[in-house]
Amino acid sequence: MRISLQEAASLLNLGDVVAIPTETVYGLAARFDLPESVEKIFKIKNRPRQNPLIMHLDSCEKIFPFMPKEPPHFSSLANEFWPGPLTLVVPIDPQMIPEVVRAGLPTQAFRIPSHHLTQELLRLTGPLVAPSANLSGRPSSSLPEHVESDFGAVFPVLDGGACQKGVESSILIFDGEKWVLGRLGAIPSEAFGSILGYVPALSICDKAVCPGQFFRHYAPKAKLHLEKNLEGAKCIIGFSDRNYPMSSQKILWGASNDPEGVLFRLYDTLRKVDLEGIEEVWVDCDIPDEGLWSTLIERLKKAAH
Ligand code: TXA
Numbered sequence: 001m002r003i004s005l006q007e008a009a010s011l012l013n014l015g016d017v018v019a020i021p022t023e024t025v026y027g028l029a030a031r032f033d034l035p036e037s038v039e040k041i042f043k044i045k046n047r048p049r050q051n052p053l054i055m056h057l058d059s060c061e062k063i064f065p066f067m068p069k070e071p072p073h074f075s076s077l078a079n080e081f082w083p084g085p086l087t088l089v090v091p092i093d094p095q096m097i098p099e100v101v102r103a104g105l106p107t108q109a110f111r112i113p114s115h116h117l118t119q120e121l122l123r124l125t126g127p128l129v130a131p132s133a134n135l136s137g138r139p140s141s142s143l144p145e146h147v148e149s150d151f152g153a154v155f156p157v158l159d160g161g162a163c164q165k166g167v168e169s170s171i172l173i174f175d176g177e178k179w180v181l182g183r184l185g186a187i188p189s190e191a192f193g194s195i196l197g198y199v200p201a202l203s204i205c206d207k208a209v210c211p212g213q214f215f216r217h218y219a220p221k222a223k224l225h226l227e228k229n230l231e232g233a234k235c236i237i238g239f240s241d242r243n244y245p246m247s248s249q250k251i252l253w254g255a256s257n258d259p260e261g262v263l264f265r266l267y268d269t270l271r272k273v274d275l276e277g278i279e280e281v282w283v284d285c286d287i288p289d290e291g292l293w294s295t296l297i298e299r300l301k302k303a304a305h
Pocket residue numbers: 022024025026027028051052053054085087089102105107108109111130131132133167168169171173182209210211212213
């Protein structure tokens with residue numbers, strides 16, 4: 001059910017859960033300071049309780065009171081990428097954030113989203129925690145229709161249209177010494193190099209530091225094959241500027257020089273495959289493992305797992 005900004009703010013302030021738009025994907029939001037409301041998110045999504053949530057705020061200044069010590073480069077990363085699709089995980093004062101939000105960890109993930117509706121909403125509600133608005137393990141939601149398909153037509157959705165990026169934020173975790181990548185996302189990792197002086201490595205994390213890496217993600221019901229050679233494939237997800245075998249069914253998600261466009265259509269395409277009842281699909285993975293293509297490859301590997 002599509003609701004107005006005022007309705008979304010009232011529901012959230014009363015302790016309800018509401019789907020909200022961001023520039024990356026839709027989120028399933030609750031006020032961070034109402035633990036019983038946060039509990040509802042885990043139930044609705046069927047999310048493992050050990051998987052912590054990102055806190056969304058309307059300005060960076062509001063993060064400082066939670067953080068006893070500002071990690072190096074925190075402010076330069078914030079100035080460069082916020083508001084926008086970056087999440088920073090930092091050590092916090094655990095007494096200031098309910099345990100259910102951070103899954104008992106002594107750290108917290110923060111993000112300042114740029115979507116204008118959610119910016120306005122955050123001014124009316126204060127900080128909101130929000131995981132992606134999808135059933136746990138399934139493709140994320142880049143359109144309000146995706147949220148309704150997962151949670152039902154009466155679920156309250158603040159309609160912000162199609163999410164601009166269509167893929168989740170990049171996550172950087174401060175490990176006490178350096179920043180490491182907790183998740184590839186809408187910002188290519190190479191972009192962090194000029195600020196940090198090094199390109200952050202993808203963290204080979206243990207469960208205690210990045211629990212999210214250990215759960216099933218983004219997966220459609222269809223079986224995905226990630227291939228460079230597509231001879232004999234019955235159904236192909238591929239690029240509009242390439243030729244594929246005549247006999248195959250083709251689903252085209254954009255040009256092979258446009259990773260942003262392909263990521264924008266990623267979750268809608270995976271969801272359509274299921275809606276059309278396709279059981280097995282071959283994805284053209286003849287792409288370089290760099291920049292935003294690496295984000296696509298990472299999502300597909302998890303989705304195919
Ligand atoms: O773009 C996004 O980030 C979207 C929008 C709605 O903001 N949110 C999102 O949330 O993708 P979620 O919950 O689907 O993914 C957040 C990831 C999870 O893998 C979680 O494990 C990780 O962030 N995370 C959250 N808090 C963490 C922490 N304290 N330490 C390490 N990883 C954390």
